[in-house]
Amino acid sequence: MKIIHTIDQLRAALAAAPAAPVFVPTMGNLHEGHLALIRQARVLADQGGADRSPVVASIFVNRLQFGPNEDFDRYPRTLARDAQLLEGAGCDIVFAPDEAELYPEPQGYTLHPPEAMATLLEGEFRPGFFTGVCTVVAKLFNIVQPRAAVFGKKDYQQLMVIKGMVRQMALPIEIHGGETLRADDGLALSSRNGYLTADERAEAVQLSQALQQVRGALLAWRAGSASASGVAPSIAAIETMASEALRQRAWLPDYVSVRRQRDLLPPTAEQAAGAEPLVIVAAAKLGKTRLIDNLEV
C-alpha cells in the first residue's frame, strides 16, 4: 500500500492504474466501521476482473466542515495506526494531504447543498457543515476521479447530500452506502466515541436504545389505534417521549425524529401508517460529545 501526500503524486500513481479507483473518503482515526467501508470498496473494485480498480482512501480532517466551537483542533490525527488498519482491510493507496496541499489558498469557491437540505436536521445544528462536506468531497472527487465511492449510512443525511450533489452535478461516480457497525451493546461505531469517559461510554448505549424504543412505539402506533391504552397518540408524541427520556438521563438532545428515507422530511400520518420507508434519526450531546445515530424502519 502506498501512502501519498501530494495531489501530483496521487495523479501519477492513478494514471498508471488499470482502471479508475473506488474511493473511501475519511477523516482518519479509523475504526471497524471505516474498515467495513474499505472492504466494501475492495469488493466493488475487484468486480472489474483484469481491469482491477485500486481502492483509494483519503485521510483529511477538513476544517471547512467544523463550526467555531466544534472539535477540529482536538480531532485525533492517527496516520500511522490508520495506515496499518487500511492496509489490512485491502486498501491500495492512502491519500493523506496536509492543509496546505488541499487548501493552498483560502477556499473561496464552495459548493452549497440546497437551502432546505442545508438547514434540515444536522444542517440546523451544524450551520455550514454540509457546505464544508460538499466542498471537500467535490474537491477530493476531482483529485481522485473515482468510478465509485463508499460512504457510511451512520451519517445518513451526509450520504443523501452526497448522492444529491453527484446527481445534480452529473458526476460520473456511483455512490454506495455502507451499513452502520455497532458495538456489542448497540452503540454505533464512531470516531467521536473515543471522547467518552468510561461512565459516558456505558451511558452512550441509550441513544441506540432510544431509536429502538421509537421504532417499537411507531410499530405499535401503526398497528393499534390512537385510543388504545399504551399506544402513543401521534408520531410527535413518540418523538417527544424519546427526547424527554434522554433529557432525564442528562443528555442534551438536538433531535429525535421520524423521517421519510427518500428526503428526510417528516411523513404525513397516512404515510407513517402506510408503506412509506422511514428512518428514525437522532443527535444528542452526552457531556462534551455529540453523537448521532439512525435506524431504518
Ligand code: PAF
Ligand atoms: O464522514 C466523514 O468522515 C467526512 O464528513 C468526509 C466525508 C470524509 C468529508 O470530510
